[in-house]
Structures are given as structure tokens and as C-alpha cells.
Amino acid sequence: MLIRPVADDLAVIAHYLGRILTVVAMAGLLPTVWAAIAREWRPLSGFLVMVGVLLLAGQLLLRAGPRQPHLGWSHGMVVVALTWIVVPAMGAIPLALSGHYANFLDSYFDAMSGLSTTGLALIQDLDHLAPSLNFWRHLLQFLGGQGIILAALTLFASGGVLTLFEGEAREERVLPSVGSTARFIWAVAAAHLVAGVLVLTLVGTVILGFTPIRAVFHGLLIFFAGFDTGGFAPQSTSLGYYHSAIFEGVTAVLMVAGAMSFGVHYALWKGRARSVMANLETKTLLRTFFITLALVFVGLATAGLYGSVAGLSRQGLFQVLSAHTGTGFATVPSPELATWGGLAFGGMALAMAFGGMGSSTAGGVKALRVGLTVKTISNQIKQVLLPEGAVVGRGYFQGSEQRLTDEVSQSVMSVTLLYVGLFLAGAGIAQAYGVPLQEALFESVSAGASVGLSVGVTAPTMPVLLKITYMVQMWAGRLEFVAVFALFGFVLSWIRGR
Amino acid sequence: MRRWLLAGTVGILVMAAAAPALAADEVSADELLADPAAFDGVEVVLEGELIGDYGFRPDGWMWTQLNGDSYGSDPVAAGGALTGGNSGVGIRMPEALGRPLDAPGGYRQVGPIVAVTGQWRFHDPARGGESYLDVASLEVVAAGRAIDDPANGLVMAIGGLMLVLGLASLATLRRSRRSELVRRQPSG
Numbered sequence: 177m178l179i180r181p182v183a184d185d186l187a188v189i190a191h192y193l194g195r196i197l198t199v200v201a202m203a204g205l206l207p208t209v210w211a212a213i214a215r216e217w218r219p220l221s222g223f224l225v226m227v228g229v230l231l232l233a234g235q236l237l238l239r240a241g242p243r244q245p246h247l248g249w250s251h252g253m254v255v256v257a258l259t260w261i262v263v264p265a266m267g268a269i270p271l272a273l274s275g276h277y278a279n280f281l282d283s284y285f286d287a288m289s290g291l292s293t294t295g296l297a298l299i300q301d302l303d304h305l306a307p308s309l310n311f312w313r314h315l316l317q318f319l320g321g322q323g324i325i326l327a328a329l330t331l332f333a334s335g336g337v338l339t340l341f342e343g344e345a346r347e348e349r350v351l352p353s354v355g356s357t358a359r360f361i362w363a364v365a366a367a368h369l370v371a372g373v374l375v376l377t378l379v380g381t382v383i384l385g386f387t388p389i390r391a392v393f394h395g396l397l398i399f400f401a402g403f404d405t406g407g408f409a410p411q412s413t414s415l416g417y418y419h420s421a422i423f424e425g426v427t428a429v430l431m432v433a434g435a436m437s438f439g440v441h442y443a444l445w446k447g448r449a450r451s452v453m454a455n456l457e458t459k460t461l462l463r464t465f466f467i468t469l470a471l472v473f474v475g476l477a478t479a480g481l482y483g484s485v486a487g488l489s490r491q492g493l494f495q496v497l498s499a500h501t502g503t504g505f506a507t508v509p510s511p512e513l514a515t516w517g518g519l520a521f522g523g524m525a526l527a528m529a530f531g532g533m534g535s536s537t538a539g540g541v542k543a544l545r546v547g548l549t550v551k552t553i554s555n556q557i558k559q560v561l562l563p564e565g566a567v568v569g570r571g572y573f574q575g576s577e578q579r580l581t582d583e584v585s586q587s588v589m590s591v592t593l594l595y596v597g598l599f600l601a602g603a604g605i606a607q608a609y610g611v612p613l614q615e616a617l618f619e620s621v622s623a624g625a626s627v628g629l630s631v632g633v634t635a636p637t638m639p640v641l642l643k644i645t646y647m648v649q650m651w652a653g654r655l656e657f658v659a660v661f662a663l664f665g666f667v668l669s670w671i672r673g674r
Numbered sequence: 675m676r677r678w679l680l681a682g683t684v685g686i687l688v689m690a691a692a693a694p695a696l697a698a699d700e701v702s703a704d705e706l707l708a709d710p711a712a713f714d715g716v717e718v719v720l721e722g723e724l725i726g727d728y729g730f731r732p733d734g735w736m737w738t739q740l741n742g743d744s745y746g747s748d749p750v751a752a753g754g755a756l757t758g759g760n761s762g763v764g765i766r767m768p769e770a771l772g773r774p775l776d777a778p779g780g781y782r783q784v785g786p787i788v789a790v791t792g793q794w795r796f797h798d799p800a801r802g803g804e805s806y807l808d809v810a811s812l813e814v815v816a817a818g819r820a821i822d823d824p825a826n827g828l829v830m831a832i833g834g835l836m837l838v839l840g841l842a843s844l845a846t847l848r849r850s851r852r853s854e855l856v857r858r859q860p861s862g
Binding site for chain 2: 198201216217218220221222223224225226227228229230231232234235238239273275276277278299300301302303304305306307382383384385386387390394411412413416417419421481482483484486487488490491507509511512635636637
């Protein structure tokens with residue numbers, strides 16, 4: 177029997193949602209100040225409305241909630257699922273008021289894409305966009321990648337908030353408490369921010385010949401989108417804009433750092449590189465990377481798309497890295513990417529679907545799940561082939577020796593299947609609108625795995641239902657389903673419970 | 675004399691007939707992007723707005739982007755219609771060609787509209803498989819210009835009011851919670 181939530185449940189959810197909206201409002205002050213200093217009046221008015229709405233809604237919810245509410249598991253999950261619907265809706269306000277979107281849905285799409293670190297975009301005339309708005313688009317990726325919840329936790333860490341942390345698809349606590357883990361994650365981001373922006377700015381000024389201010393602008397935005405595996409770029413031609421192997425190389429380092437779990441960052445910081453390399457997750461990530469890279473190389477070579485090994489290697493490597501880390505930066509224009517058929521297409525689609533490490537900013541099924549899925553299947557096959565009564569080893573190394581129990585196998589397989597279902601559902605809907613299978617599948621995997629590479633299906637002119645489908649895919653894929661199901665369960669209990 | 679006249683006429687006719695073949699193909703950015711391989715090594719004329727940055731590199735080349743979409747003539751900020759995403763290609767030219775140009779397009783700035791002639795390099799092996807237009811000559815069709823992006827006074831006023839109300843609400847909530855804490859603390 178479903179139990180209908182009571183008013184207290186709503187009050188708890190309202191309280192935490194209010195806290196998070198207040199934190200996002202504070203973040204929204206950054207582009208507001210930027211717009212005011214740069215005298216970008218139209219964007220400024222949009223930011224004022226957005227921050228005002230966030231603050232008022234946040235305070236209203238905080239006043240509605242109890243003083244020190246106890247946060248249960250389902251409350252936490254519902255808060256997370258709602259956060260990822262409400263924040264992009266409010267974050268879309270300055271985008272919608274900019275005049276660069278045909279309607280509010282398109283700006284909501286971009287805000288959802290930003291926050292979920294996907295990178296698909298419906299913005300029109302990006303190349304004339306105000307810098308403060310461009311900064312906001314990329315800051316959304318930073319907030320989404322680092323975790324809005326994480327930001328709230330850092331400021332308001334209190335009892336019972338672990339579920340919020342887990343709801344945002346972060347199962348791993350690097351340090352004993354959630355608060356200290358949150359602070360460590362911010363420290364990692366801050367260190368990469370300083371180093372990343374500095375190096376990109378240097379490359380921008382010395383090698384690319386940009387003016388210092390523009391080099392800092394590009395460096396900052398590319399850092400946000402690269403380290404948080406988001407994939408937005410300041411210019412319409414994405415990373416192809418820079419025409420520089422060195423710039424791509426620096427960005428690639430940031431993408432890889434973003435796709436690594438914060439547990440790995442911690443282990444590396446503590447000098448435990450050997451232990452990291454022994455992890456099933458690391459091994460799986462390396463294997464899937466090299467397999468998909470080989471597929472793309474062979475596919476491109478067979479199709480004769482590149483006349484030189486250097487060209488094929490540089491473009492193929494960067495695109496696979498961009499796909500596998502879930503970033504979505506492109507050095508190849510969408511119409512050209514659409515011509516990557518056969519093995520190259522297969523390699524790219526698989527790389528996007530596999531994704532990075534768990535508890536990182538990357539999306540996709542994630543390396544550990546892929547590794548455990550393969551191990552589960554191989555164990556099953558061994559069990560059938562070996563004599564009756566033979567014992568199949570179920571151990572694996574992930575930080576320490578672990579045992580692949582039936583429960584773990586079931587959980588891993590379920591999430592993997594859910595991702596496959598999500599990719600197929602999105603592709604099916606696109607196909608219903610006449611999009612060819614290959615392109616439909618590519619775009620669907622890109623949306624569901626929070627990647628952002630596009631073969632041209634995502635456009636302001638695409639059907640409304642397809643836009644909503646991709647938004648749902650970005651939302652569910654980023655939260656790895658649990659919080660989404662918790663929200664559906666909550667709503668269902670509200671409607672049908674007693 | 676007659677023979678010379680005839681030879682001259684024939685010569686002029688041959689040159690006139692050959693002229694279109696010798697002249698570079700006029701293409702749009704959309705055409706180039708739709709089938710970039712077809713134009714590999716072909717000399718083309720491309721017209722559009724220079725946008726983003728002028729990257730003057732140590733090797734003497736200047737890199738920038740040329741957009742062939744409608745926003746060069748009708749940018750959104752100046753009330754231009756939304757016609758989809760940008761349509762741009764990377765171009766490089768000798769530094770001397772780029773130095774005298776007006777500022778590139780961006781926010782509140784329409785870059786110079788130029789007609790550039792050059793060779794389309796598709797997946798250039800010398801540049802790690804990049805595709806771009808190698809510009810040999812450039813003609814400025816329209817100078818760059820600044821554009822205004824005026825604020826909507828009403829939206830600004832509403833936004834300002836909401837921000838003030840929100841901040842005031844945040845301050846009162848914090849004050850009331852702090853005084854509540856003080857009341858709860860045991861006296862003495």
C-alpha cells in the first residue's frame with residue numbers, strides 16, 4: 177500500500193529546496209556583477225530578474241519549512257530531482273530575455289544542457305552573445321559538474337544530508353564526512369581552475385595571438401566546460417575555433433581530470449598511483465578508451481576521410497577523448513561528424529555511452545558499471561562452461577579487495593539496462609520524426625550520457641517533443657535514475673496513497 | 675591588318691570565355707560546410723562577417739572566423755530575426771591583410787563584412803587534419819559597426835525590485851533566526 181506523504185514531508189522538501197535556490201542565487205550574482213561592470217544592460221536586467229526569482233522562491237520555501245528538519249532518504253532524493261528541474265528553469269530566465277532563443281523552452285533546454293554538463297545547444301547567433309551571458313552558460317556547467325547540492329552542502333552541511341550527496345550521483349565519500357568530502361572536491365576544482373585558466377590564457381596570448389583579456393575569457397570558459405565535461409564553448413565552432421593542437425592538448429588534460437573520480441584525485445594526491453592503476457574502474461576505462469579509439473581509427477582510415485596519419489590521429493583522438501569523457505567539445509563540424517559511418521560511428525557512440533568514472537563530472541554508464549557488467553556476464557558464462565560444483569572467482573579490486581555479490585551484480589545490471597533503455601527510447605522518438613537511425617542513436621546517446629556532441633539533429637527547428645525528450649534524457653542520465661524514480665514514487669504516493 | 679584584327683578579336687573572345695573558369699568559385703559558408711571535401715584545393719570566394727578574435731600568431735599568420743549567416747547584416751541585438759545557429763569557417767591570412775581591419779564581430783559589434791579569395795584546405799595534413807580557408811586576397815564589402823543592445827526599462831525595474839525584495843527577505847529571515855537562537859540560549 178502506498179502511504180500518502182504528509183504536510184511535514186513537503187515542508188522538509190521545501191526547506192532544502194529553498195536552501196539550494198538561495199545558493200544558486202548567490203552564484204547568479206557573479207554574472208550579474210559582470211554584466212553591471214561591463215555595462216551589458218539587457219543581460220543585466222535578465223540576471224536581476226533571475227536572482228530576484230531565485231531569492232524570493234528560496235526564502236518563501238525556507239519560511240514554509242520547519243526550522244531544523246530531519247531529512248529522510250526519500251526526501252533527499254526528491255529534493256535532488258526537483259532541484260535539477262527548478263534550477264535550470266530559473267537559470268534560463270536571462271537566456272530567454274537575451275533575444276537569442278526562439279522561445280522559453282529553447283532557453284530551458286540550454287540551461288538543462290548546461291547544468292547536466294551535456295553541451296547540446298539551441299542558442300541562435302552565439303557568436304554575438306554578451307560575454308556575461310556566455311559566462312553564465314559556462315558557470316551553469318561548473319555548478320552542475322561540481323554539483324549544486326555540493327555547493328549547498330559546503331555551506332549548510334548538517335545531519336542527514338548524505339542522501340542529497342548520493343542523489344546527485346556521487347556515491348563515493350573521499351573523506352569520512354560529507355562536509356570534508358565536499359570541501360576536498362572544491363579544493364580539487366580550485367587547484368585545476370587556477371592552473372587550467374593560467375595555462376589556457378598563456379596559450380591564448382602567446383601562441384594563438386589573442387588579446388590578454390580575450391585569452392582570459394576563453395581560458396575561463398573553456399576551463400569550466402572542459403573540467404566539468406560540459407562541452408559548451410564560447411564560439412559556435414566549438415574547439416575547432418582555436419585551430420591549435422596545443423590548445424586542444426591542454427583542454428584534453430582538463431577533460432581527463434574531470435572524468436576522473438574525486439576518489440582517484442584524492443589517491444593521486446596521496447601518492448597512491450599504483451592502487452589507482454589496480455582498480456577495476458581504471459582498468460576498464462583504459463580498455464574501453466583504447467577499444468573505442470581503435471574502432472574510430474580503423475573506421476576513419478577505411479573510409480579514407482583523412483589523407484594523413486597525423487590528421488586522422490589528432491582529430492580521431494580528440495573526438496574519442498571528448499566523447500568518452502562526456503565533454504562534447506568538437507573539432508569536427510556537425511555535418512562532417514554525421515558522415516562518420518561504420519566503425520567510426522560505432523566507436524564514438526560506444527565511447528559516449530561508456531562515459532567516465534563514477535563520482536566524477538562525466539556522464540554515461542560509467543567505467544565501474546561497465547567493468548562489473550562484463551565481469552557478471554563472464555562469470556555467468558564460466559559457470560555454465562565449468563563442471564558442476566566448480567567455484568567461479570567473484571573478487572575484484574576497487575580501492576580494496578571487493579566481492580561481486582548477486583546484489584551488486586543486479587544493481588549494476590539494472591542501471592546499465594536503464595541507460596540502454598534511455599538511449600533506445602530517445603532514438604526511437606527521433607526516428608518517429610524521420611531522423612535516420614544512425615543520427616537518431618548518436619544524438620540520443622549524446623543527450624542521455626551528458627556528452628553534447630551533435631550530428632545536427634539538435635536544432636532550434638526540431639519538434640517540441642524531441643526537445644523535451646532530450647531534456648528528460650539529460651536530467652535522468654545525469655542523476656543516474658535513482659532520484660528520478662524517487663520523485664515519481666513520491667508523486668504517485670501523493671496521488672494514490674492513503 | 676585584317677589578320678591582326680581577326681587574331682585580336684579571337685584572342686579577346688577566348689579570354690572572355692576562359693574568364694569564368696579562371697575566376698574563383700563563389701560559395702557560401704553553408705555550401706562549404708555541407709560538402710567540405712568537394713572543395714578541397716579549390717580557390718573560392720567567400721563572403722561574410724569576421725567574428726570572434728583576430729589571432730596574430732608568431733608565424734606571421736592571422737587566424738579568425740568568417741560567418742556566412744544572416745546575423746552579419748541583421749544581428750539579434752539590433753532586432754534581426756532568428757535564423758538558426760551561426761554558420762562559420764576558420765580562415766587564415768597573412769598578418770598584413772588582417773592588421774588594417776575593423777574590430778571583429780561580437781557582442782554590440784558587427785565585424786567587417788569581407789569577400790575573401792583563397793584556397794579551401796580540407797583536412798590539411800600540414801595542420802593535423804584541420805579544415806580552413808587559406809586567404810590570399812580580401813575585399814572589405816562593409817565596414818564593421820557598433821550596435822546598441824538597449825535594456826528594457828520595465829524588465830530592469832522589475833528585476834531590481836525583485837532583487838531588493840529577495841535580499842531584504844533573506845536578511846530578515848537570518849535576523850529572525852539569529853534572535854531565535856539568542857532567545858533559546860540559557861541566560862546567565
